[in-house]
Amino acid sequence: MNKRIAICPGSFDCITLGHLDIISRAANMFDEIIVVAMNNVKKEYTFTPEERVEMIKKSTSDIKNVRVDMYDGLLADYAAKKGACAIIKGLRAMSDFEYEFQMALTNKKLNPKVETVFLTTSAQNMYLSSSMVKQIVSMGGDISDFVPPAILGDILKKLSPK
DSSP states (O other), X not given: OOOXXXXXXXXXXXXXXXHHHHHHHHHTXXXXXXEEEEOOTTOOOSSOHHHHHHHHHHHHTTXXXXXXXXXXXXXXXXXXXXXXXXEEEEEOSHHHHHHHHHHHHHHHHHOTTOEXXXXXXXXXXXXXXXXXXXHHXXXXXXXXXXXXXXXXXXXXXXXXXX
């Protein structure tokens, strides 16, 4: 029997408890989850790809079937290279769905062997985003309820007001 591999892509600039919720739920559905820090040329990142990968590794170290990687090409190509059967995407709101649905159709056209699986966020994470976390910490606010404890220090070190 083939291993059921799913890709959980994102920028993860920085990983939040909302991301971690989606990853851990997906890990219960598939044999292996590859959390991949993608590079979007249209985005400006706070953390380097290496820093993002390290934070994801620290945050997911207790989930046995999770691997972490980085990639800066087409997600459909990456999924094919890894033999993935699914792409996992978390949805917070209707606005997320419109964009993610368009991406799912594009990925399906580029790689017909991969399905996109949408997981709705837990109610407590509906408002949570990496951008919001970065904004709160840059203004001196407490982000301990929004990010995994394993990376709280990394984020504060880089973003706390001097």
